[in-house]
Amino acid sequence: MHNATPGAGARGALTPGTLALVLGVLLVQLSFLLSYIGSFHAPDPQGIPIAAVAPQKAADRLDRLPGDPLSVTVVEDERTARERIRERKAEGAYLMNPRGSRDTLLVASGAGGPQAQALRKVGERVAADQGRQLKVVDVAPSGEQDHESLTAFYLIVGWLVGGYLLASLMGVLAGTRPARPGLAGLRLAGAAGYAVLSGLGGAIIVDPVLHALPGHFVALWWVGALLVFGTAACTLALEAFLGVVGIGVAVLIFVVLGNPSAGGAFQQHLIPSFWRAIGDWIPTGAGTTAVRNIVYFSGNALGTPLLVLGGWALAGVVLLLVGSLRRRERGLTLPL
Incomplete structure (x- = not known):
C-alpha cells in the first residue's frame, strides 16, 4: 500500500522549472500591458510628414508648431503634393x-483614420489662428467596408496568429528541436503549404466574402502567404x-x-518614439503597411x-536549419 506524504504532490508540481515558466508568463503578460497601454494611452501627432504648397515662411x-506635430516639405504645386502622398512620401x-x-488640406485616410483626423485638427487650428477657412480633401479614402482602414491590421494579426500557432503545434506534437536538417525541412515544407492556404483564406474573407478590401485578391494572397510562412519559420527557429x-x-x-x-489602431506618427522606431521592422507593421499600400496607394x-517580410522568413529558415545541426552535433559520440 502506497502512502503519499501530504503536500508531496504540490511540492512535486512546484519545481524550479515550473516556477520559471510561471514567472515567464507573468512577465509576458505585464509586458503586454505595458506595451499596449504605453503606446495607446495618449496618442499625439509627432513629425507627421506633409507636403506644403506655400511660401517658405509659411x-x-x-514646421515649427508647438509640439512639432508636422514635418514639412515645400513642393511646387498641388499635383506634386498629391504624387508625394500617392508614393507614400507624405x-x-x-x-x-x-x-x-480658404486653404486646402489633403489627407489620406487609407493610411489610417486617426492620423487623417489628427492632421485635420492641426490644419484647422492653423487656419483658425490665421483667420482663414480650411477645406479638407481625402485623396486616398479608406473603403466603405473598411472603417478607419483597420481591416489591413486585423487581417495581418489573423495571419500572424495562424503562423505562430502552427509552429507551436508542431513543437508540441513533434518536439521543439528537429533531430536533423531533413526533419527541419519537412517542418518548413509543411509551414509553406499551410501559409499558401492561410493567405488564400484571408484574401477570400476580405475580398469576395466581406468586400472589405476588394480588387486586390492575388496580391493580398501572396503577402499573406509570405507573412504566415515567415512567422511560422521564425517561431520554429526560436523553439x-x-x-x-x-x-x-x-x-x-x-x-x-x-x-x-504596427500602425493599426493608431498610426506610427501618433505613438511614442520607441514603438514608432520598431514598427516598420516587425512583420506586423511591415505587413499592415504592405496591405494598405496595395489597396489604397496603387x-x-x-x-x-516586402524586404522586411522576406528577411524574417529567410532568417527563420536559416536559424531553424542551424538549430537542427546544433542538435545533431551535440548528439554525436566518439567511437570507442
Missing part, C-alpha cells in the same frame, strides 16, 4: 491659397534554440511589440515592407 511656421499636404481666404520558451519569445515579438507598433512603396 511652411516654416507649419501623409498629407497643406495647400495655401494666395488669392483667397529549436529555446524550447517551449521560444513560443513566448515569438508572442513577445509579434504580439506584445508588433501589434502596438502598390507604391512596397519594397521595404
